[in-house]
Amino acid sequence: MSVAATHRRRGILRAMMGELHGRYAGAGTPLALLTASAGGIYDRFGYGVATLDRWVEIDRPRAVLRPGTPDPRGVRFADTEEVAQRVPDIHRRWCAGRPGAVSRSDRWWELVLLDRPHQRRGGTARFHLLHEDGYVGYRMDSGVCRIADFFAVTDEAHAAxxxxLLAMDPVSTIATRAVTDDDPLRWMLTDARAIRTTSVADDVWARVLDTPAVxxxxxxxxxxxxxxxxxDPDGYAGGRFRLRGGPDGAVCEPTDAAADVHTDVPALGALALGGVRAHTTARAGxxxxxxxxxxxRFDAACRADREPYAGTSF
Ligand SMILES: CC(C)(COP(=O)(O)OP(=O)(O)OC[C@H]1O[C@@H](n2cnc3c(N)ncnc32)[C@H](O)[C@@H]1OP(=O)(O)O)[C@@H](O)C(=O)NCCC(=O)NCCS
Structure with a gap:
């Protein structure tokens, strides 16, 4: 979002957000998502931080796999044509199993694989590592392997x-956003300090527009x-709802029964993908x-089995 510097602080952003949410609600869109370059703006519009953007750097020579770490093999280099044919399906399967995963259109993949010089940011052309259930796209940049995409549908693909990647001998550092806090890689190394988190920030913000649907x-x-x-001061998500759910699914309907739990709408957005604990937002009031x-019990029920992760910046 951007408003011309000559017209700021006159309510234009507020009007745009109102228009956007009105259109989404009219179209039956239950949840609005955004990524933000500033952190102090979107809570007032009902958005809560639902996933984190975590950069890590791996000291590759120090990242030694423990004896007994699975060695499933099955990885090979692939060319762009094969990636274009096979990786969108791998990515779709990965999305289906990962909370917070952002899907990609065919057009998005076309743009990714065009690999234009401005996309390289000083690095080499993109290399592709392919496994039947996983994919890595990376570039080399002065001895650093910069991972652009890492998707593993299975633990075997992840290990393979x-x-x-860890066997790339001349590489000093592997830089990636794909090692979430719950990634098993830390537990595969003899020295988990080989993985250093260099920054953590908000990534995807979620705004509930239709509470029962979400x-x-x-x-x-x-x-x-x-x-x-x-x-919800803006109305869209507000009301009283009975939620009955479990591991196999859920039903949520309006009700007149007395409320057990009260939440503001950004805290509900943060809960929606299961990465932020109800216990934490409760402690913040x-x-x-x-x-x-x-x-x-609500806290335990809402937690996702994997850390939500978008995998695509938008
Ligand atoms: C941020 C930006 C889009 C705000 O647009 P605007 O039309 O001036 O905003 P509005 O006048 O509609 O203000 C809406 C609300 O946001 C608040 N706000 C505006 N800019 C803000 C900022 N930079 N930080 C925190 N709050 C801000 C206003 O105080 C107002 O709050 P209120 O309604 O609760 O009183 C505009 O300043 C801009 O384009 N900045 C540069 C780009 C940018 O930072 N984009 C946002 C990050 S994705």
């Missing part, structure tokens, strides 16, 4: 791809039956509940 679209780690009161045991 990392084995190849809460019924996800699964819950344990069975939960709770009445939520959602406070953004979620409240009279019954601490119910809040604990």
């Amino acid at each position: 791809l990392w084995r190849v 809460l019924a679209a996800r699964r819950y780690a344990v069975e939960i039956d709770v009445v939520l009161q959602v406070h 953004r979620i409240t509940a009279d019954d601490p045991a119910l809040l604990r």
